[in-house]
Amino acid sequence: MNTAAAHADLLADSIDRAGSPVCVGLDPVVGRLPEALAGYDDEAERVEHFCTGVVEAVAGVVGVVKPQSACFERFGSAGVAVLERVIARAREAGLFVILDVKRGDIGSTAAHYAAAATGLGAHAVTVNAYMGASSIEPFLDAGLMVFVLVRTSNPDSGVIQGEALARGGTLAEHTARLVHELGRAHVGERGLSGVGAVVGATRADEGAALRELMPDTPFLVPGVGTQGGRTEDLAPMARPATSAGGLGLVVNASRSVLFAGDGTDGRDWNERVRARAKALADEGRALHGTRSAV
Amino acid sequence: MNTAAAHADLLADSIDRAGSPVCVGLDPVVGRLPEALAGYDDEAERVEHFCTGVVEAVAGVVGVVKPQSACFERFGSAGVAVLERVIARAREAGLFVILDVKRGDIGSTAAHYAAAATGLGAHAVTVNAYMGASSIEPFLDAGLMVFVLVRTSNPDSGVIQGEALARGGTLAEHTARLVHELGRAHVGERGLSGVGAVVGATRADEGAALRELMPDTPFLVPGVGTQGGRTEDLAPMARPATSAGGLGLVVNASRSVLFAGDGTDGRDWNERVRARAKALADEGRALHGTRSAV
Numbered sequence: 001m002n003t004a005a006a007h008a009d010l011l012a013d014s015i016d017r018a019g020s021p022v023c024v025g026l027d028p029v030v031g032r033l034p035e036a037l038a039g040y041d042d043e044a045e046r047v048e049h050f051c052t053g054v055v056e057a058v059a060g061v062v063g064v065v066k067p068q069s070a071c072f073e074r075f076g077s078a079g080v081a082v083l084e085r086v087i088a089r090a091r092e093a094g095l096f097v098i099l100d101v102k103r104g105d106i107g108s109t110a111a112h113y114a115a116a117a118t119g120l121g122a123h124a125v126t127v128n129a130y131m132g133a134s135s136i137e138p139f140l141d142a143g144l145m146v147f148v149l150v151r152t153s154n155p156d157s158g159v160i161q162g163e164a165l166a167r168g169g170t171l172a173e174h175t176a177r178l179v180h181e182l183g184r185a186h187v188g189e190r191g192l193s194g195v196g197a198v199v200g201a202t203r204a205d206e207g208a209a210l211r212e213l214m215p216d217t218p219f220l221v222p223g224v225g226t227q228g229g230r231t232e233d234l235a236p237m238a239r240p241a242t243s244a245g246g247l248g249l250v251v252n253a254s255r256s257v258l259f260a261g262d263g264t265d266g267r268d269w270n271e272r273v274r275a276r277a278k279a280l281a282d283e284g285r286a287l288h289g290t291r292s293a294v
Numbered sequence: 295m296n297t298a299a300a301h302a303d304l305l306a307d308s309i310d311r312a313g314s315p316v317c318v319g320l321d322p323v324v325g326r327l328p329e330a331l332a333g334y335d336d337e338a339e340r341v342e343h344f345c346t347g348v349v350e351a352v353a354g355v356v357g358v359v360k361p362q363s364a365c366f367e368r369f370g371s372a373g374v375a376v377l378e379r380v381i382a383r384a385r386e387a388g389l390f391v392i393l394d395v396k397r398g399d400i401g402s403t404a405a406h407y408a409a410a411a412t413g414l415g416a417h418a419v420t421v422n423a424y425m426g427a428s429s430i431e432p433f434l435d436a437g438l439m440v441f442v443l444v445r446t447s448n449p450d451s452g453v454i455q456g457e458a459l460a461r462g463g464t465l466a467e468h469t470a471r472l473v474h475e476l477g478r479a480h481v482g483e484r485g486l487s488g489v490g491a492v493v494g495a496t497r498a499d500e501g502a503a504l505r506e507l508m509p510d511t512p513f514l515v516p517g518v519g520t521q522g523g524r525t526e527d528l529a530p531m532a533r534p535a536t537s538a539g540g541l542g543l544v545v546n547a548s549r550s551v552l553f554a555g556d557g558t559d560g561r562d563w564n565e566r567v568r569a570r571a572k573a574l575a576d577e578g579r580a581l582h583g584t585r586s587a588v
Binding site: 027029068070071073074075076077078079080081084102103104105106107108109110112113115116119120128129130131132133134135149152154155156157158159160161171174175178 | 364
């Protein structure tokens with residue numbers, strides 16, 4: 001199981017089981033946690049109870065979760081210990097775990113980051129290609145699947161990713177070519193590469209062009225919900241229906257699911273989280289249609 | 295003290311006190327630790343004793359240390375606890391601490407990373423600008439000094455930083471313009487900006503052009519020693535002697551100092567580390583000449 005390609009197969013299986021490409025991002029923010037958890041004085045402990053509850057709420061509804069490392073690291077070593085336990089719980093629940101760390105360093109340093117992510121139990125990590133291929137390969141060598149930042153969802157990302165021109169295209173397209181080249185050697189039995197790409201839902205307009213450059217690349221798509229991206233607009237980013245494979249999409253929503261939170265309808269916070277995740281999974285299922293993940 | 299500009303002043307003071315721009319990188323690798331530390335069974339514990347010994351060995355010889363987060367993160371929460379204690383020891387010893395994390399994420403996520411770095415006791419952090427200004431500003435808002443990756447020392451970095459063209463220059467130059475723009479609002483009383491740049495020693499040929507684009511920007515220069523960069527070649531990266539300020543350089547060496555290690559001359563490993571740091575500091579002092587850091 002310990003290769004990037006095998007992890008790509010596992011991702012495909014997880015999405016097929018859920019029948020939807022939706023991924024729930026675990027971005028706990030203390031200030032927004034449910035009232036019901038206010039009893040825990042220690043913030044890291046409150047975050048752990050929240051994330052464990054979310055994992056249990058969305059298990060069986062979606063196939064993938066994406067813990068945001070920063071939200072745990074901010075509590076120092078105690079937070080990293082919480083992250084370790086939350087990932088273990090997610091794996092027990094049969095969820096594919098993309099650890100969102102956006103690391104970008106080279107050689108032995110990247111190998112250390114890969115060892116850290118493997119030690120935490122991640123199946124895949126997000127990485128940054130600014131330093132080139134040598135900032136990606138050590139993660140693949142360690143058997144992790146990666147998602148390389150290509151075109152991100154934040155409004156001002158264009159200053160680097162859009163304006164910077166390379167070989168007649170944008171930096172995003174340049175990075176996309178690198179991702180495709182690196183990925184060729186890591187395509188799994190189910191047709192998806194172990195080298196994925198992060199392409200924001202708010203970049204759907206550029207999605208078709210990026211898909212052409214990365215035909216077998218799974219796209220991790222943040223920005224749905226709170227950031228304004230809409231699931232129904234993601235079709236251009238999907239792999240063509242004519243391809244042997246499926247959508248090749250992992251559609252992430254974080255705050256819009258996590259902070260469905262407390263309400264006035266009498267339901268517990270985790271019931272509301274599950275309901276919100278289910279509604280999103282159904283939207284994703286519509287996009288998914290009858291196609292399998294590969 | 296809690297602004298990026300004030301931290302830039304503190305960096306200038308630290309370099310002036312040492313009289314040399316040399317920075318020692320703390321990149322502990324278990325396989326290469328001195329024999330003398332083999333007695334500690336726990337690897338994280340061995341790393342802690344090594345790093346504490348290095349900090350004590352180089353204190354007073356150099357003014358800056360750069361812990362490599364990955365080397366500690368690889369031990370999970372225990373490693374992060376070690377990192378916390380090593381940074382605390384470095385601060386006690388009066389050293390300026392650049393935490394090498396190369397984080398690159400946006401908004402609230404970047405704010406979490408900034409909180410994590412502040413909690414660990416860092417004065418400055420390395421950051422990645424692929425996602426744009428919004429991946430840098432939250433660190434400045436938190437009062438941290440930053441060093442943005444511009445032109446890195448690894449051999450294959452040119453595929454992204456060199457080939458990608460923007461506004462008629464390389465991506466490195468494009469990023470350099472962003473760094474300069476962001477830095478204008480964060481120049482300290484001693485003339486150095488709180489927004490620094492990482493420019494590899496192996497890129498000395500491009501150093502002059504990058505310096506023109508970033509006149510007040512402190513350059514963190516890795517790649518001296520093991521990676522083949524030479525201190526005496528860094529003059530083109532320095533701020534012009536005609537400028538009110540000084541060199542604006544922080545010259546980092548890691549392995550060549552750390553793993554001066556055991557030997558046959560009867561000295562303890564930490565004496566050899568101190569001697570190697572001193573030799574490098576003297577090289578840097580020659581470059582430094584009679585100029586102050588600002």
